[in-house]
Amino acid sequence: MQSVPTARDTLQAVFGYDSFRPPQETIVDTLLAGGDALVIMPTGGGKSLCYQLPALVRSGCGVVVSPLIALMQDQVDSLRELGVRAAYLNSSLDPASAAAVERALRAGELDLLYVAPERLLQPRTQALLDEASIALFAIDEAHCVSQWGHDFRADYLELSILAERFPGVPRIALTATADARTRAEIARRLSLEEARQFIASFDRPNIRYRMALKDNPRQQLLRFLRDEHPRDAGIVYCLSRRKVDETARWLRQQGFEALPYHAGLDSAERAANQARFLREEGLVMVATIAFGMGIDKPDVRFVAHLDLPKTVEAYYQETGRAGRDGLPADAWLVYGLQDVMKLRQMMDSSQGSEEHKRAEQQRLNAMLGLCELTSCRRQALLAYFGEELAEPCGNCDTCLEPVDTWDGTEAARMALSAVYRTGQRFGVGHLVDVLRGVDSDKVRQFAHDNLPTFGVGNALDVNQWRSVFRQLVARAYLAVDLERYGALRLREKARPLLKGEEALPLRRDSRPAGGAARRRTEKASLPDADLDPALWESLRSCRMELAREQGVPPYVIFHDRTLQALCLERPQDLEAFGAISGVGERKREKYGPAFLAVILEHREQGTTD
Known part of the structure; x- marks a missing residue:
C-alpha cells in the first residue's frame, strides 16, 4: 500500500498543489486503503481529485463512470495536459480508436479510463475489465441513480453490478447535490451502504445569490449583463426550447455572443455550441436544463434564470456552474407567479406516481419560499441541505440590501377570506377585482359584489394585491388548483391566520429588479x-x-x-x-x-x- 506522503508528492508533481482541501485527503486515504466512499461535495469543491489522485497512486487503472461524452473529453484533455495517461470509451470513437484504447487498458498503459454507464454495462466491456488491472471505480454524477432527481438515468440503476463482479476493487460515488433521502437512495442502489460518507460544506461563498420579481425580464437581464458582465462567460436558463431560441437571438441583436442549447436542436449543432462555449471566452449559453451537468468550465462568471427552477436542488446545481475557480460569480434569477403555475401544470400532467407528484410539489414550494425570503438566502439554502450558517452571509441581495417589510396580517386575512367566500374556485385576477370593488361582468355574474369582502381592499393597488397572493402561495397558506385553471384554495396553515392568532410580515416589492449590483466597466473582467x-x-x-x-x-x-x-x-x-x-x-x-x-x-x- 502506498503511503500518504506518496499521495502528497503526486498532488504536487502532477496537479501543482501543495495541500489538500478538506476533506480530500481523508477521502484519498480511504480509497488508498481499499475502502469505499460516498462523497457529497459542491461543484468546484475538488471532487475529481478525490478519485484521480488515488487512481494514479494505486496499482492499475481507475475507471470513471460519467454520463456525458463532452464531460469525458474535457476531463481527458485536462489530464493529458498534466501528463496523465487518460482515455475514454464512448460512441464518439470509431472502431479502430476504441480498439486502441482497449489494447492500452489490457497492456496496463492507462491511468484513468472514462466510460458511459451504458457502455460499462455491455458484456464486452465487462469482459475487457476482467482482463485488466483496475485501481478503483468512480461513479460521477451519482445523483443520476435517484428516481426523485431531475437528472435520472436508468442505466445508473444497474451499476450495483460493480460490487458483485469486482468485490475487491474500491468504489467511490460522487455528486454535488443530494439531500438525505437521495443519499440513502444512492447508497442502496449502488450497494454502498457500508461505504464511508463524506459530506462537505455546501457553501459557495464566492457566489452572490440574487432574486427578483419579473418586471420586463428581458430588460432586467440586459441591464444585468451590460452593467456587470459585458465580456464574461455565463449561462442563461429558460424553461422552454422556444424561449431559449428567442432569447439567444435577442441577445445577439443586443451585441452579445449568445448560443442556444436544448434537446430539440440537431445533435451536431448542440455539440458544436457546447464546444464553442468550452473553448472560447466571453460566450453566453442560453439553455434549458439539458445543458450543464458536468460542465467543467471554471470561469463561468454568472448563471441567470429567466424562469423559476423546479427544485432547490436543481437551482443549487445549476447556479453551482458559476465560479468553479473560486473567483466572484453571480447567481441571478427573476420569477413570477406564472412560473409557479406553469411548473405545477407540468408536474400534474407528468407520468409519475401520486407520491412522486406530491414530493415534487413540496420541492417547488421550497424553491418559491427561497425566492420570497426576507432573511439571508444563503442561510436558507444551506439549511435546506441540513447545514447551518451561524451568521448572515453578507453576499446575497437580502443581506446587501435588506428587504423592506410591512405588516401584511390584515391584508392576508382579507385575501384568504376572499378565497373562502368565493368558493375557492377563482384565480388571482378575479379575487383582486373582488377585493378592490371592481364592477366587472364576472363579479356581477357570480354576485360577488354582494360579498362582505367586496371592495374592502381598495387601499392596495393591483400589483400590491398580486404580491400578497404570491407570498401567501409561497408560504403555503394557499394552494393553486390546476384542475380549476389556477384557482386558489385554502390550506390548513391558513386557519390560525384567518382566526387572528398570528401575525404575518410581508416583503414590499419596491426594489428595482436585480438589486445588489456590482457595477462593472470594460476592465471588469x-x-x-x-x-x-x-x-x-x-x-x-x-x-x-x-x-x-x-x-x-x-x-x-x-x-x-x-x-x-x-x-x-x-x-x-x-x-x-x-x-x-x-x-x-x-x-x-x-x-x-x-x-x-x-x-x-x-x-x-x-x-x-
Missing part, C-alpha cells in the same frame, strides 16, 4: 482589482494562443486563478514558475517559457515607458 490590466490581458492572450495550438479549452492550460497568481507574483525563472499553485512539473516545462517571456516583456516595457 479583472478577477482582482490589484492586477495589472495590461499584464492580465497579455497572459490571457498567451493562454488562448496555446489553447488553440493544443486544441483544448483555455482553462485546460491554466485556470484564471493560476493566471491571477502569475500576474501578482511575476515569477522570473522556471523554478519560481513551478511554485505557482496549479503548475505541476509537466506544465512547468511545457508552458513556463512562453508565460515567462510575456512577464519579461511586460517588465521591459514598464522600464522603457
